Amino acid sequence: MNTLPKLSNQQIRLAARPVGLPKRSDWAFTSEPVAQPEPGGLLIKTLALSLDPAMRGWMNEGKSYIPPVAINEVMRAAGIGVVLKSNHAGFAPGDQVSASLGVQQYCALGSADIKRSGLFKIDARLGTPNQWLNVLGMPGMTAYFGLLDVGQAKAGDSVVVSGAAGAVGQTVGQLARIKGCRVVGIAGGPAKCDWVVKELGFDACIDYKAGNPRDALKAACPKGVDVYFDNVGGEILDMVLARINRKARIVICGAISQYNNTTPVQGPKNYLSLLVNRARMEGMVVFDYADRFPQAVAELSGCLRDGRMKSREDVIDGLQNFPEALLKLFTGENFGKLVLRVAAE
Amino acid sequence: MNTLPKLSNQQIRLAARPVGLPKRSDWAFTSEPVAQPEPGGLLIKTLALSLDPAMRGWMNEGKSYIPPVAINEVMRAAGIGVVLKSNHAGFAPGDQVSASLGVQQYCALGSADIKRSGLFKIDARLGTPNQWLNVLGMPGMTAYFGLLDVGQAKAGDSVVVSGAAGAVGQTVGQLARIKGCRVVGIAGGPAKCDWVVKELGFDACIDYKAGNPRDALKAACPKGVDVYFDNVGGEILDMVLARINRKARIVICGAISQYNNTTPVQGPKNYLSLLVNRARMEGMVVFDYADRFPQAVAELSGCLRDGRMKSREDVIDGLQNFPEALLKLFTGENFGKLVLRVAAE
Numbered sequence: 001m002n003t004l005p006k007l008s009n010q011q012i013r014l015a016a017r018p019v020g021l022p023k024r025s026d027w028a029f030t031s032e033p034v035a036q037p038e039p040g041g042l043l044i045k046t047l048a049l050s051l052d053p054a055m056r057g058w059m060n061e062g063k064s065y066i067p068p069v070a071i072n073e074v075m076r077a078a079g080i081g082v083v084l085k086s087n088h089a090g091f092a093p094g095d096q097v098s099a100s101l102g103v104q105q106y107c108a109l110g111s112a113d114i115k116r117s118g119l120f121k122i123d124a125r126l127g128t129p130n131q132w133l134n135v136l137g138m139p140g141m142t143a144y145f146g147l148l149d150v151g152q153a154k155a156g157d158s159v160v161v162s163g164a165a166g167a168v169g170q171t172v173g174q175l176a177r178i179k180g181c182r183v184v185g186i187a188g189g190p191a192k193c194d195w196v197v198k199e200l201g202f203d204a205c206i207d208y209k210a211g212n213p214r215d216a217l218k219a220a221c222p223k224g225v226d227v228y229f230d231n232v233g234g235e236i237l238d239m240v241l242a243r244i245n246r247k248a249r250i251v252i253c254g255a256i257s258q259y260n261n262t263t264p265v266q267g268p269k270n271y272l273s274l275l276v277n278r279a280r281m282e283g284m285v286v287f288d289y290a291d292r293f294p295q296a297v298a299e300l301s302g303c304l305r306d307g308r309m310k311s312r313e314d315v316i317d318g319l320q321n322f323p324e325a326l327l328k329l330f331t332g333e334n335f336g337k338l339v340l341r342v343a344a345e
Numbered sequence: 346m347n348t349l350p351k352l353s354n355q356q357i358r359l360a361a362r363p364v365g366l367p368k369r370s371d372w373a374f375t376s377e378p379v380a381q382p383e384p385g386g387l388l389i390k391t392l393a394l395s396l397d398p399a400m401r402g403w404m405n406e407g408k409s410y411i412p413p414v415a416i417n418e419v420m421r422a423a424g425i426g427v428v429l430k431s432n433h434a435g436f437a438p439g440d441q442v443s444a445s446l447g448v449q450q451y452c453a454l455g456s457a458d459i460k461r462s463g464l465f466k467i468d469a470r471l472g473t474p475n476q477w478l479n480v481l482g483m484p485g486m487t488a489y490f491g492l493l494d495v496g497q498a499k500a501g502d503s504v505v506v507s508g509a510a511g512a513v514g515q516t517v518g519q520l521a522r523i524k525g526c527r528v529v530g531i532a533g534g535p536a537k538c539d540w541v542v543k544e545l546g547f548d549a550c551i552d553y554k555a556g557n558p559r560d561a562l563k564a565a566c567p568k569g570v571d572v573y574f575d576n577v578g579g580e581i582l583d584m585v586l587a588r589i590n591r592k593a594r595i596v597i598c599g600a601i602s603q604y605n606n607t608t609p610v611q612g613p614k615n616y617l618s619l620l621v622n623r624a625r626m627e628g629m630v631v632f633d634y635a636d637r638f639p640q641a642v643a644e645l646s647g648c649l650r651d652g653r654m655k656s657r658e659d660v661i662d663g664l665q666n667f668p669e670a671l672l673k674l675f676t677g678e679n680f681g682k683l684v685l686r687v688a689a690e
Contacts, residue, residue: 065621238612252620267583267612275597275628276410283620 040111139167155180163231167337312336385456484512500525508576512682657681
């Protein structure tokens with residue numbers, strides 16, 4: 001039985017339910033001795049955490065697709081870690097795993113947790129740890145099943161995706177291109193727009209912060225929109241609703257423009273375009289597709305390997321920077337999948 | 346060749362595009378000699394016209410699923426008529442037909458019009474002319490394909506329908522009951538609510554004008570909502586969105602609460618319930634199902650014949666009363682399918 005030096009586990013806990021954007025005082029910085037794994041359990045050292053818009057929803061009280069993070073609970077976060085100690089036959093020290101690790105340096109998981117957290121070994125040949133949080137992780141899975149299953153995108157379709165330079169958007173757009181669609185992104189600022197067109201091969205990208213995005217969308221989609229993959233909600237959702245084609249599919253993946261509202265969510269006032277166009281708007285939660293993740297990982301890692309798909313992560317160092325890092329998602333400052341590096345491999 | 350006495354054709358034309366509720370001055374009352382049918386055409390005497398919420402949309406400028414009624418054009422209306430004169434081999438004087446006749450006493454249709462207007466002979470054995478405008482007409486077809494195709498209602502589902510005592514709602518609810526669903530209506534006032542429960546066999550009906558409809562919906566749907574057939578939009582759509590189940594289907598058939606708005610349409614601020622519940626909201630236009638109308642007519646007329654389904658029409662007499670009659674739809678005064686009787690059979 002291997003032993004470990006006495007280690008301290010830095011953690012960030014939810015101290016208060018935020019009103020609007022989370023403030024520093026909504027967090028508590030705590031430290032406790034590293035727990036030892038139970039029989040059948042694992043002790044994992046966090047390497048990198050995924051920062052996701054959905055985290056904002058987990059901080060609110062009320063019914064959602066998963067229970068909220070409780071006050072004083074370690075903030076929930078998906079991440080990549082390395083097994084330090086294993087009491088589980090399926091894992092050995094040194095294995096890299098993807099799991100719900102929480103915003104902390106170390107995570108001890110019991111055998112029930114291992115199942116519940118969706119923990120699995122990552123295959124380093126298929127992608128870097130950062131890519132396992134991006135194209136091969138939840139954002140990539142969300143893009144894959146959202147675009148192909150919910151959105152039913154097919155060759156020749158005109159596909160629009162908002163948050164185009166973000167984690168989900170970058171894979172949605174590239175996958176749509178690979179499937180033979182015409183792809184238009186929506187992103188904030190010329191740097192992101194240039195990148196998705198020049199590097200990722202989108203047909204066009206609309207800078208929603210510049211000029212008249214309504215006219216730009218019309219120009220970029222002269223034949224209308226067959227699939228809209230919505231990560232942002234608000235005015236942009238309404239703008240696209242006004243341009244959809246008959247039988248269009250709108251995938252509701254998120255609504256980042258609305259997550260920090262202190263007023264009610266802005267409903268899409270153009271929703272009757274669904275009626276006129278016999279179109280549909282459908283929500284998705286990636287966890288529903290867990291059985292089919294291997295299929296998506298196989299296809300997406302193949303695209304990464306042969307160069308048809310690129311990935312970009314925006315990496316911030318240091319667990320203690322979590323509160324400020326998270327805010328970058330809501331100000332749109334992140335450029336690519338936002339990752340918090342917690343420890344070197 | 347049979348001849349007709351010189352007849353005058355009273356007509357109601359769209360004089361101005363209404364702002365809000367249509368006013369008397371938005372209409373022009375005109376009269377012209379009855380036209381003679383072209384070779385291949387028909388002269389039809391209007392018996393009854395269907396008054397539908399969709400008519401309000403046809404009066405607005407702008408792109409929709411059909412072109413707007415032009416200024417000075419006879420107002421568009423579906424109706425039942427009797428053939429007075431036929432130059433078409435498929436029709437004989439005395440045949441009763443369903444067609445887009447317009448708000449006028451007589452309608453001369455050329456052979457191209459006959460095709461375009463969706464004209465067909467009605468079978469008096471299957472239903473009365475009023476029923477051919479209701480359960481066996483567009484409202485019934487809308488109910489049938491909206492509930493079963495778009496809404497995918499199946500036995501055991503919890504189905505909610507707004508405008509429950511209206512033309513579409515009455516058939517949606519009864520058909521859902523026949524298919525083994527639990528059915529809850531939403532209607533205005535105790536008379537309508539009593540009728541849909543006691544006469545039509547709905548499991549419950551919520552009076553949206555009384556008490557707290559939110560609590561009433563919760564009590565009436567303790568297991569949530571699987572299918573919501575929306576005829577009204579606005580606050581009621583939001584109320585139901587807050588109660589939907591996972592994988593729920595919301596059929597967007599209409600939004601009568603919004604048609605006379607002079608402010609922007611109220612978007613559903615609870616639309617993110619679609620995401621949380623992996624649910625969908627889908628628009629429908631009944632004309633898309635024209636090929637399958639015979640199937641629906643066969644099933645629905647069977648239900649009428651064996652007494653499993655009832656129908657109710659709210660009949661107003663006289664072409665000249667069209668402007669006021671139409672308004673009853675928007676004040677919710679009509680009780681059952683609103684029909685304008687233009688002439689005796």
